[in-house]
Amino acid sequence: MSARFAEVLVPVAVAEPYSYAVPDGLDLTVGDLVTVPLGPRRVTGVVWQLAEAPRYARPGRLKPVEARLDAEPLRPELMAFVDWVAGYTLSPRGMVLRMALRPGETLGPPRPRIGVRRTGPAPARMTAQRARVLAALEGGLCHAKNELAREAGVSAAVIDGLVDEGALEAVALPPEPAARRPDPDHPTVDLSPAQGAAAAALKGAAGAGFAVFLLDGVTGSGKTEVYFEAVAEVLRRGRQVLLLLPEIALTTAFLDRFARRFGVPPAEWHSEVAPRRRERIWRGVASGEVAVVAGARSALFLPFRDLGLIVVDEEHDGSYKQEEGVAYNARDMAVVRARIGRVPVVLASATPSVETEVNARRGRYHRLALPTRVGGAALPKIAAIDMTRDGPGRGRWIAPKLAAAVETTIGRGEQALLFLNRRGYAPLTLCRACGHRLGCPSCDAWLVEHRARRRLVCHHCGFSMPRPPACPHCGTQETFVAVGPGVERLAEEAAALFPDARLSILSSDLIEGVERLRAEIAAIERGEVDLIIGTQLVAKGHHFPRLTLAGVIDGDLGLGHGDPRAAERTFQLFYQVVGRAGRESGSGQGLIQTYQPKHPVMTALIAGDRELFYDTEIAARERAGLPPFGRLATLLVSAAEAPAAEAYARALAAAAPLEAGVRVLGPAEAPIAVLRGRHRVRLLVRAARTVRVPDYLRAWLARVPPPKGSVGLAIDVDPQSFV
Numbered sequence: 001m002s003a004r005f006a007e008v009l010v011p012v013a014v015a016e017p018y019s020y021a022v023p024d025g026l027d028l029t030v031g032d033l034v035t036v037p038l039g040p041r042r043v044t045g046v047v048w049q050l051a052e053a054p055r056y057a058r059p060g061r062l063k064p065v066e067a068r069l070d071a072e073p074l075r076p077e078l079m080a081f082v083d084w085v086a087g088y089t090l091s092p093r094g095m096v097l098r099m100a101l102r103p104g105e106t107l108g109p110p111r112p113r114i115g116v117r118r119t120g121p122a123p124a125r126m127t128a129q130r131a132r133v134l135a136a137l138e139g140g141l142c143h144a145k146n147e148l149a150r151e152a153g154v155s156a157a158v159i160d161g162l163v164d165e166g167a168l169e170a171v172a173l174p175p176e177p178a179a180r181r182p183d184p185d186h187p188t189v190d191l192s193p194a195q196g197a198a199a200a201a202l203k204g205a206a207g208a209g210f211a212v213f214l215l216d217g218v219t220g221s222g223k224t225e226v227y228f229e230a231v232a233e234v235l236r237r238g239r240q241v242l243l244l245l246p247e248i249a250l251t252t253a254f255l256d257r258f259a260r261r262f263g264v265p266p267a268e269w270h271s272e273v274a275p276r277r278r279e280r281i282w283r284g285v286a287s288g289e290v291a292v293v294a295g296a297r298s299a300l301f302l303p304f305r306d307l308g309l310i311v312v313d314e315e316h317d318g319s320y321k322q323e324e325g326v327a328y329n330a331r332d333m334a335v336v337r338a339r340i341g342r343v344p345v346v347l348a349s350a351t352p353s354v355e356t357e358v359n360a361r362r363g364r365y366h367r368l369a370l371p372t373r374v375g376g377a378a379l380p381k382i383a384a385i386d387m388t389r390d391g392p393g394r395g396r397w398i399a400p401k402l403a404a405a406v407e408t409t410i411g412r413g414e415q416a417l418l419f420l421n422r423r424g425y426a427p428l429t430l431c432r433a434c435g436h437r438l439g440c441p442s443c444d445a446w447l448v449e450h451r452a453r454r455r456l457v458c459h460h461c462g463f464s465m466p467r468p469p470a471c472p473h474c475g476t477q478e479t480f481v482a483v484g485p486g487v488e489r490l491a492e493e494a495a496a497l498f499p500d501a502r503l504s505i506l507s508s509d510l511i512e513g514v515e516r517l518r519a520e521i522a523a524i525e526r527g528e529v530d531l532i533i534g535t536q537l538v539a540k541g542h543h544f545p546r547l548t549l550a551g552v553i554d555g556d557l558g559l560g561h562g563d564p565r566a567a568e569r570t571f572q573l574f575y576q577v578v579g580r581a582g583r584e585s586g587s588g589q590g591l592i593q594t595y596q597p598k599h600p601v602m603t604a605l606i607a608g609d610r611e612l613f614y615d616t617e618i619a620a621r622e623r624a625g626l627p628p629f630g631r632l633a634t635l636l637v638s639a640a641e642a643p644a645a646e647a648y649a650r651a652l653a654a655a656a657p658l659e660a661g662v663r664v665l666g667p668a669e670a671p672i673a674v675l676r677g678r679h680r681v682r683l684l685v686r687a688a689r690t691v692r693v694p695d696y697l698r699a700w701l702a703r704v705p706p707p708k709g710s711v712g713l714a715i716d717v718d719p720q721s722f723v
């Protein structure tokens with residue numbers, strides 16, 4: 001018997017599903033995608049429960065479900081995952097569902113594919129274009145209309161004209177597959193003994209339920225080939241795989257490598273994928289037709305039919321944390337999703353997050369170690385350049401020692417890399433006459449000069465303007481000076497120092513976009529570049545065979561600031577940057593320019609002693625009760641006017657429940673006190689490990705009225721950044 005009422009979760013900011021009546025004759029199951037009225041709109045929601053009695057409204061007044069969509073129902077694991085993420089992040093459940101439904105919100109019936117073939121008679125009027133179409137159809141085969149148009153170099157209208165005249169006939173084609181099947185037994189490389197042992201452990205885990213593996217291999221140790229073997233095993237068992245990668249839009253090399261191992265590339269899932277393609281992949285993932293997805297963090301919410309393995313590559317990477325909207329860490333949520341689905345998850349990194357390292361040391365995660373590079377290449381030797389003694393002259397950024405090393409490297413026909421984690425030309429522009437600094441009109445931040453674009457840009461809100469002719473403060477003409485370096489300015493200096501070197505700037509904001517970046521990276525791989533100047537983009541898993549020298553321009557940039565993760569992030573970043581060097585030759589060298597050569601992070605890097613870094617950092621976190629030995633959450637109150645934000649933050653603070661092991665700090669102005677015109681005040685929760693922070697926050701929020709007017713409240717459990 002079919003149920004009479006459906007509890008439907010809709011993808012808007014609501015915590016609970018709404019009740020709807022199920023009309024006679026509509027047979028629904030839990031997980032079905034349905035169209036329901038919502039106020040004046042109609043939306044796609046998901047049947048979260050079916051019942052004989054509705055939960056809230058009087059049954060007679062309930063609106064009916066309008067229709068069931070022609071799509072696979074969401075699986076119980078995905079629904080449980082949505083519930084879990086909403087509960088942990090204190091986000092409205094509907095907003096979490098929204099991540100799973102995108103682009104399912106617009107799912108119509110699959111679009112028909114039209115093919116054409118010849119009928120016999122030639123058209124009455126022949127043109128060159130028509131002749132090309134007919135020639136392409138020679139042999140009687142049926143062609144998809146859009147492909148035929150491309151092949152013959154004509155518009156679709158030319159083909160339509162031939163159909164109208166009866167020279168061609170249109171036929172319905174079966175839908176195009178969303179992805180071709182990867183072949184797990186495609187020929188592959190011979191694994192080293194260490195790789196083989198790690199791969200065997202992962203293969204053994206493929207059907208054995210939930211387990212977390214830390215694939216802990218030094219840079220260039222061949223981690224990818226190892227987890228590919230786990231992927232192959234899961235594919236042999238007919239199940240699906242999710243590969244999470246940071247900066248997926250840039251990882252052409254990864255897709256090629258996958259294709260070399262499995263015969264075809266994986267399905268890609270990220271913001272650069274066209275909407276139609278995303279829709280096809282979404283459906284293909286739901287039907288099981290798509291076997292492997294390589295994606296950005298949002299791929300975690302795809303509706304896999306039978307997910308058998310999750311891999312999180314570069315698990316330490318900051319881009320796994322989403323900070324806007326639902327604040328979640330995709331690495332942590334991947335572990336949750338794997339647990340709910342009872343499948344293994346592999347976290348891969350040469351510089352694991354401190355949280356993951358501690359879990360591995362305690363035996364909660366299984367460590368699979370690859371202690372050496374593929375082919376036995378040595379790890380790079382790292383040295384510091386003490387900028388208090390050996391710095392360059394004023395207004396220059398490349399120390400003589402580093403310049404000499406670059407010169408030698410390029411002279412040998414090898415590649416060098418200069419790393420500076422600052423986009424643009426200069427981070428600050430000031431008036432020489434009055435000292436005025438150009439700031440963003442709506443953020444508490446300086447404008448960054450981008451000389452190639454001829455604009456000053458706010459890196460926080462995107463505001464930009466041309467450099468003004470006169471100082472807005474004192475009115476003097478032409479007095480602005482650029483202070484400090486960004487990669488563009490560094491490239492200018494490098495071009496002057498090494499006039500014959502072929503330079504490439506790698507930065508996420510190249511005017512020409514992602515395609516241009518992909519092309520630059522490919523050119524570097526082919527050895528067409530001598531000197532690479534890059535931001536943190538260069539730290540992400542690239543394998544540039546001829547690169548042997550990595551220089552860090554500002555080794556102190558990330559340290560300090562009172563950010564509890566500063567040391568960790570700095571260590572990871574520099575270790576990874578330097579880890580790009582000498583991957584094949586084994587003669588890699590890293591030089592770090594720093595004013596603090598004795599800083600513990602530098603000491604560990606120079607000693608090449610990763611354990612030393614983790615030992616020191618873990619001990620410091622333990623002493624301070626910081627993650628993973630304690631828990632953090634931030635409550636960020638923002639409002640159009642500072643007093644409104646402050647008043648609500650004070651009310652919040654006053655209502656904080658007293659609980660053993662929990663301390664609430666603040667309210668205090670956030671480090672970026674104004675962002676996009678909104679004033680920001682922050683409360684920080686520090687809790688013992690045993691405290692269930694989401695429950696604590698829920699109890700707290702139940703005691704205060706929700707924010708009103710322009711006031712907003714954003715909660716971040718396990719925050720990564722503290723701006």
Ligand SMILES: Nc1ncnc2c1ncn2[C@@H]1O[C@H](COP(=O)(O)OP(=O)(O)OP(=O)(O)O)[C@@H](O)[C@H]1O
Nearest residue numbers: 189190191192219220221222223224225350374541
């Ligand atoms: N067994 C093998 N035989 C030959 N080449 C291999 C083998 N395993 C890996 N490689 C190659 O070695 C290079 C380095 O491997 P890979 O990029 O997977 O290292 P990684 O551990 O991911 O490094 P990183 O953490 O620095 O990104 C790649 O070009 C890869 O194709």
Ligand SMILES: [Zn+2]
Nearest residue numbers: 440443458461
């Ligand atoms: Zn701004």
